[in-house]
Every structure is written in structure tokens, then in C-alpha cells.
Amino acid sequence: MSTTTQDRVLTPSDVEQLNFSQTVGLVNEPNMCSGGAGTIRAVLRAVPGLGAGDRILEVGSNTGFSVLEMASNTKCEVHGIDIEESSVRFSRDKASALGLDNAHFAVGDGTRIDFPDAHFDLLFASNVTSFIPDRTRAIDEYHRVLKRFGVLAAVPIFYHRRPPERLLAEVEQAIGAPLPRFSRADWEEMFNRPGAELFFSEEFEYLDLSSAQIEAYVASVLDQPCNDHLQADVKQAAGRRLHYFYTLFNENLGYARYAILLYRKSQPTEFPILHASAPVAGTAQYR
Numbered sequence: 016m017s018t019t020t021q022d023r024v025l026t027p028s029d030v031e032q033l034n035f036s037q038t039v040g041l042v043n044e045p046n047m048c049s050g051g052a053g054t055i056r057a058v059l060r061a062v063p064g065l066g067a068g069d070r071i072l073e074v075g076s077n078t079g080f081s082v083l084e085m086a087s088n089t090k091c092e093v094h095g096i097d098i099e100e101s102s103v104r105f106s107r108d109k110a111s112a113l114g115l116d117n118a119h120f121a122v123g124d125g126t127r128i129d130f131p132d133a134h135f136d137l138l139f140a141s142n143v144t145s146f147i148p149d150r151t152r153a154i155d156e157y158h159r160v161l162k163r164f165g166v167l168a169a170v171p172i173f174y175h176r177r178p179p180e181r182l183l184a185e186v187e188q189a190i191g192a193p194l195p196r197f198s199r200a201d202w203e204e205m206f207n208r209p210g211a212e213l214f215f216s217e218e219f220e221y222l223d224l225s226s227a228q229i230e231a232y233v234a235s236v237l238d239q240p241c242n243d244h245l246q247a248d249v250k251q252a253a254g255r256r257l258h259y260f261y262t263l264f265n266e267n268l269g270y271a272r273y274a275i276l277l278y279r280k281s282q283p284t285e286f287p288i289l290h291a292s293a294p295v296a297g298t299a300q301y302r
């Protein structure tokens with residue numbers, strides 16, 4: 016049996032040339048947001064009362080992980096848009112296999128969101144805005160489609176320490192796109208708009224992975240039933256490629272962190288607070 020992406024027959028040496036997105040597309044890597052389901056739960060907790068009749072949009076939904084999490088944890092109508100048609104097709108199949116009829120996927124561009132103004136209660140933009148060259152226009156669109164008092168949940172990855180140039184160059188080569196060198200403060204400013212308030216933020220660091228952990232993850236990606244059609248040598252080449260990418264990203268993420276940034280559109284009051292306060296580190300607890 017032959018192995019194809021976009022109707023092209025692939026050999027193991029073709030696979031050695033694929034970039035990260037092409038490789039994960041070939042083997043259907045689930046592609047989670049930073050923090051996985053924990054991030055989704057934190058975002059949903061921050062918007063209490065979301066339920067039937069409310070609408071959520073994820074921009075850059077990729078293979079559907081976050082949309083499907085939100086659709087299975089709420090009664091909301093949850094939409095995902097992504098510029099990649101194959102990701103949208105994959106996500107739709109996953110939603111119907113799971114019987115989640117409140118999850119909807121469409122091909123769409125974050126800089127021209129095909130929904131009316133003030134349509135969504137929550138907009139989730141994880142690691143997508145850094146892939147969009149016209150970020151200002153995309154963020155304008157995120158705010159446009161949000162209802163008054165709606166929440167923009169942005170989860171950007173940023174550099175906490177400056178990585179060596181050779182590492183940045185190698186990551187850019189792997190993802191096939193320029194890598195923005197933004198700090199958390201840069202992102203906070205970028206996502207804000209007049210009339211919106213950053214009402215919650217939390218920062219996370221990535222834990223270092225061993226080679227054995229990366230190997231085990233690669234094996235679980237390759238062992239998915241949807242990869243049964245791949246020829247053994249192509250599968251092995253994809254495994255080597257994934258191992259290379261994840262090892263490289265593990266090194267890069269050692270210099271990075273991610274933040275959950277939640278903005279509410281329209282402040283209830285602009286009156287200044289007199290007795291301002293600051294959080295005491297390590298005391299926050301959900302019970």
C-alpha cells in the first residue's frame with residue numbers, strides 16, 4: 016500500500032525532508048494547546064455560567080483538541096476555524112466519532128473571521144497568533160466578534176530567557192516560519208484594546224523532558240489506529256523525524272514560558288481603585 020499526503024506518494028527519504036507541520040499532519044499528532052486540558056479547564060472556570068445558548072470560537076483549531084474539550088465540558092455551541100483544510104476535515108471526523116454535535120469546524124482565516132460582530136461569549140486563541148503575519152488585524156478581529164462582556168482567552172508562548180541564535184534558526188527551519196521573539200509584556204500589550212481589561216493572567220514554565228519520555232510519546236502518536244495504513248518504513252522515518260522535532264522543541268521551550276491571559280471586553284467601571292493589592296505568590300488554590 017502506498018503512503019500519500021496531498022495525493023503524493025511518500026518514501027522514507029521524502030519523510031526526512033518534511034517540516035514539523037507536514038510531519039504531524041502525516042501521523043495525526045493530536046496537537047494540544049500549551050498545558051493541554053488543564054488550560055481549557057482554567058479558561059472555562061474563568062467564564063462561569065457559560066452554557067446552552069452561549070457561543071465559543073477557537074481561532075487556529077488545528078486538529079480540534081481544544082474545541083472538542085470545550086464542547087464536551089459545556090453545553091455551548093463551540094466553533095473552530097483553521098486555515099488548513101486537512102485539519103478541519105480531521106477535526107470534523109473526530110467530532111462526529113465522539114458524537115459531539117455542539118462542535119463545529121470550518122476553514123477560516125483569523126484576519127477575516129466569517130462571523131458577525133458581537134457574536135461570541137468566549138474567544139480562544141492559543142498558539143496561533145504568532146503564526147499570523149498581520150497580528151494587529153487578527154486581534155482586531157478577535158475583539159470584533161466578541162460580545163460586550165465577552166472574554167478573549169489568549170495563551171501565547173514567549174521567551175523568558177534569550178535562546179542562542181543557532182537554536183532559533185534551527186526551530187525556524189523546523190516549523191518553516193519566522194519565530195517571533197516576543198516577551199510576555201509584548202503579548203499583553205498586543206492583545207489589549209481600548210475598552211478591554213486584562214482581568215486574569217497566569218504564567219507557566221515547561222518541564223524538561225527526557226529522551227525516554229519523548230520516545231514514549233512518539234510511539235503513542237504512531238500507534239494510533241488512524242496510522243495503521245502507513246508503511247512500516249515510512250512510519251519509522253516519521254518517528255525519527257518527530258523525535259528530532261520534539262527534542263529540538265524541548266530545548267527551545269527551556270527558554271520559554273506560556274501565559275493564560277484573559278481579557279474582558281468593556282470594563283464595568285473605569286473608576287480607579289484606592290487600596291490596590293498584589294497577589295501573594297503560591298497562595299492561590301481552587302477547592
Ligand SMILES: C[S@@+](CC[C@H](N)C(=O)[O-])C[C@H]1O[C@@H](n2cnc3c(N)ncnc32)[C@H](O)[C@@H]1O
Pocket residue numbers: 046047048049074075076077078081096097098099102123124125126141142143146147
Ligand atoms: C501550532 S497550531 C496551534 C494548535 C492549537 N490550537 C494550540 O492551541 O496551540 C497553529 C494553527 O494555526 C493555524 N493557522 C495559521 N494561520 C492561521 C490563520 N491566519 N487563521 C486561522 N488559522 C491559522 C495553523 O493551520 C495551525 O493549525
